[in-house]
Amino acid sequence: MATEDPAGTRTRRRGPDLEHAILRAAADELTESGYPGLTMDRVAQRAGTNKNSIYRRWPNRAALGIEAYRLLATSVEPPDTGDLREDVLELLRRANRHWSSPLGAILRDLLAAVGGAPELLARLREDPRDDGAAQWLTVLGRAVARGEVRPESLHPRVATVAIVLVRNEFVMRGVPVVPDDVLVEILDQVYLPLVRARG
Known part of the structure; x- marks a missing residue:
């Protein structure tokens, strides 16, 4: 997943940074659309990554939804x-x-x-x-x-x-x-x- 640093250089997010971006995107999707509206496509688009990056970390939509919910439920x-x-x-x-x-x-x-x-x-x-x-x-x-x-x-x-x-x-x-x-x-x-x- 590529982002721009303050100097305008393109960098690739990996590891915890990418994981957090995916979870944050999934949490935002849950807040806006509920679990029925949560899709891997929409999360990937929102996080600026691809579905493969999500599936490497969470095997299915329910597993991702649970972790995103836990981010919301302080x-x-x-x-x-x-x-x-x-x-x-x-x-x-x-x-x-x-x-x-x-x-x-x-x-x-x-x-x-x-x-x-x-x-x-x-x-x-x-x-x-x-x-x-x-x-x-x-x-x-x-x-x-x-x-x-x-x-x-x-x-x-x-x-x-x-x-x-x-x-x-x-x-x-x-x-x-x-x-x-x-x-x-x-x-x-x-x-x-x-x-x-x-x-």
Whole structure:
């Protein structure tokens, strides 16, 4: 991929520079057209490269879409209110806002596209915005330190069960947004009884 430096000399972008240009182009395409509108041709044109350069790095459109989505989905710090219930409710509300946003629509389309591909699903499960296990384990770990729940509750599947149920509302039920009373029900009827019963 050729670009001009300040002196007007043509240079060829390679390695990380080219990879970043491709990801930035794919992220811009996702923002403008969503995942259904993302094509290798349009990304290549936007990045000023060819499709072969893209396919050498990402084997298919879904893999490229996931990495571009991750570029858009910047990480946020988990809440720290001093109370487990309030922290979890805030995490659920953040996730709800994210999943019902245009960026969340891209995430839902990507989930539908990857189907049963475990390596791609694993990358989506690392979503920095709402359901990475690290955020949930951080919130739960603080609750353990405060004596609200026992250390036995610090298990990734236990920690993330609430967000899995919220995600299910979007993916399986197709709701545009989860009502707040459903979030509270998941929290009070499922999540808190589960983590408090551990140990």
